[in-house]
Amino acid sequence: MRPRKLVYAAAILLTLSVNPTALAEVPDPGWLVGDRGQILHVRGMTFVASEGSANEIMLRAESAEFYPEREVADLERVDVEVAPGDGRTGFRMRCDEGQLNLATQAFLAEGHVVGTIEGDRQFEALWVAYDEVKGVLYTDDPVLIVDQDGRYRGGGFRYFVNEARFKLVGGATVVQDP
DSSP: OOOHHHHHHEEEEHHHOGGGGGGOOOOOHHHHHHHTTTOOEEEEEEEEEEEEEEEEEEEEEEEEEEEETTTHHHEEEEEEOOBTTBOOOOOEEOOOEEEOOOOOOEEEEEEEEEEGGGEEEEEEEEEEEEEEEEEEESSSEEEEEEEETEEESEEEEEETTTTEEEEEEEEOEEEOOO
């Protein structure tokens, strides 16, 4: 039993011993713990997903709140690297905060998100998500893309990691340097 549950259980027992009619007023035990369940606070979290001897995903966060029952971690100041391999191209990105689903290895980056995909193409957006199952890195938020040919703005992008295919969506414009 968790220490917090012990404190709540002791408080309920004390209430019941003082007021026998309070039984009908005791909240459901699930309410005492809350919807979030147990939370582990971690400093310097590193998550590695690997297959065989190769690391596929490496994620580092300065701090995290990990919810074991939901297999989700809320992260702050995050660096993510998805390594190339087995027909998959890689990418790197960094963000102010994010959320990692450990069960599916999906990741949502938020805040100031900057990254690099194939061909040293750089992107910058307010949020970017990675769906590991579909093999796509994407955003539907305005994005700035910089590559060797110039700078472009779009309403979002799709980067198909398994196909090394990039698509700017939502209308693309060329950014002219002054």
